[in-house]
Amino acid sequence: xxxxxxxxxxxxxxxxxxxxxxxxxxxxxxxxxxxxxxxxxxxxxxxxxxxxxxxxxxxxxxxxxxxxxxxxxxxxxxxxxxxxxxxxxxxxxxxxxxxxxxxxxxxxxxxxx
Amino acid sequence: xxxxxxxxxxxxxxxxxxxxxxxxxxxxxxxxxxxxxxxxxxxxxxxxxxxxxxxxxxxxxxxxxxxxxxxxxxxxxxxxxxxxxxxxxxxxxxxxxxxxxxxxxxxxxxxx
Numbered sequence: 001x002x003x004x005x006x007x008x009x010x011x012x013x014x015x016x017x018x019x020x021x022x023x024x025x026x027x028x029x030x031x032x033x034x035x036x037x038x039x040x041x042x043x044x045x046x047x048x049x050x051x052x053x054x055x056x057x058x059x060x061x062x063x064x065x066x067x068x069x070x071x072x073x074x075x076x077x078x079x080x081x082x083x084x085x086x087x088x089x090x091x092x093x094x095x096x097x098x099x100x101x102x103x104x105x106x107x108x109x110x111x112x113x
Numbered sequence: 114x115x116x117x118x119x120x121x122x123x124x125x126x127x128x129x130x131x132x133x134x135x136x137x138x139x140x141x142x143x144x145x146x147x148x149x150x151x152x153x154x155x156x157x158x159x160x161x162x163x164x165x166x167x168x169x170x171x172x173x174x175x176x177x178x179x180x181x182x183x184x185x186x187x188x189x190x191x192x193x194x195x196x197x198x199x200x201x202x203x204x205x206x207x208x209x210x211x212x213x214x215x216x217x218x219x220x221x222x223x224x225x
Contacts, residue, residue: 040122040218041217042117042204042215042216042217042218043204043213045212045213048212050211056211058212090157092158101148101160101163104150104159105157106156107157109156
């Protein structure tokens with residue numbers, strides 16, 4: 001089955017630790033995205049990537065880093081510099097950079113203790 | 114600047130009632146797309162519909178219908194004869210060239 005997988009579903013970390021969230025897609029999509037969702041809020045764009053080995057900052061990139069070494073994978077690292085990392089993180093992808101709908105993964109809920 | 118406004122934070126209806134979710138957008142682009150997504154309690158966003166800026170035809174899919182009006186910059190979503198399974202958060206989104214702009218979502222509660 002084609003789709004987007006995110007792991008783990010729930011993640012707990014101590015304050016000050018870096019943590020990496022996984023996102024894999026087998027839809028052969030070119031573009032991939034990371035969003036952050038806080039309770040009662042919409043989705044805010046962290047990073048996006050149009051092609052392999054290229055990515056751009058979104059609206060709230062500070063304290064996060066990404067890599068795009070393979071078309072299928074777009075991992076997100078939440079660093080200790082992110083002041084308030086507890087949130088729900090969603091990964092998405094789409095075929096072309098312009099106008100097509102995005103498909104979303106199931107999300108990772110990160111809690112920093 | 115681009116913006117999507119969903120003024121209704123939360124709506125509660127009784128099963129079988131009709132309900133309309135409002136979406137108002139701002140953009141200076143002449144070509145753009147609008148989307149609706151459903152986020153059930155599981156968290157994953159599910160794509161519902163895409164509409165381009167040149168197509169103002171209303172769309173109907175089963176109990177769902179969408180009304181796109183460029184004159185008022187609105188793209189409203191109506192659920193007819195709501196069901197408990199419709200309970201979710203619904204997001205409206207606007208696509209620019211590279212990025213989506215999401216509204217803050219409307220939480221719909223359908224009571225049995």
